[in-house]
Amino acid sequence: MVARPKQIKINHEFIKELTKLPECEHLKNCYQCGTCAAFCPSFKYSKVYNPRRIVQEVLVGLKDEIIKDTNLWFCGLCHACTEQCPQGVELSEILSHIRNLASKIGNIPAHLVGEVKNLLETGQVVPPSSAINRRREKLGLPEVPEAPADEIRALAESTGIKDMVMRNEEMEKEKERQIAEEAKARMEKLEKEKKEEA
Ligand code: SF4
Numbered sequence: 380m381v382a383r384p385k386q387i388k389i390n391h392e393f394i395k396e397l398t399k400l401p402e403c404e405h406l407k408n409c410y411q412c413g414t415c416a417a418f419c420p421s422f423k424y425s426k427v428y429n430p431r432r433i434v435q436e437v438l439v440g441l442k443d444e445i446i447k448d449t450n451l452w453f454c455g456l457c458h459a460c461t462e463q464c465p466q467g468v469e470l471s472e473i474l475s476h477i478r479n480l481a482s483k484i485g486n487i488p489a490h491l492v493g494e495v496k497n498l499l500e501t502g503q504v505v506p507p508s509s510a511i512n513r514r515r516e517k518l519g520l521p522e523v524p525e526a527p528a529d530e531i532r533a534l535a536e537s538t539g540i541k542d543m544v545m546r547n548e549e550m551e552k553e554k555e556r557q558i559a560e561e562a563k564a565r566m567e568k569l570e571k572e573k574k575e576e577a
Pocket residue numbers: 408409410411412413414415416430431434463464465466467468470
């Protein structure tokens with residue numbers, strides 16, 4: 380029997396859910412011209428990220444594939460695709476929404492989680508280190524002023540971002556636990572096979 384390729388799950392509800400959002404009003408008008416990719420700075424430098432292909436996958440209903448795709452985070456949200464699309468597709472806004480969905484399942488780069496944690500702790504995404512302050516002093520620049528951390532924390536928490544970070548950390552721990560368990564099971568299997576051969 381000929382082996383069949385892996386089946387892809389088509390989510391027919393995905394496009395219906397998206398087109399209810401104001402930013403997705405023109406999504407179905409995409410005719411795959413590729414203008415978004417031609418103007419995309421991320422696509423220029425990294426061909427693994429292609430905004431035209433993302434729209435195509437959205438239209439086909441590949442929700443699981445899209446929100447698990449780590450390449451989503453290559454988008455710099457510069458909005459060039461939205462400005463240039465001849466069909467009025469607000470792709471950068473759609474990508475923001477998709478990345479929110481991705482972050483809910485733990486698909487969010489570790490460096491961004493670290494930056495959000497910094498923001499919640501200090502009110503700054505990149506808190507100035509003593510090395511930064513020394514360099515600033517050499518250049519005759521004043522120290523970076525402290526941020527109103529409490530206010531920024533309150534704002535950030537009201538968006539649900541703190542819960543998202545905590546959920547993400549739990550998911551990462553679970554992934555690590557699973558990897559460790561799989562490695563242990565493999566080692567045990569190997570040792571058992573060795574004993575049986577001996
Ligand atoms: S530029 Fe607009 S119409 Fe063309 S592929 Fe991109 S989203 Fe679709």
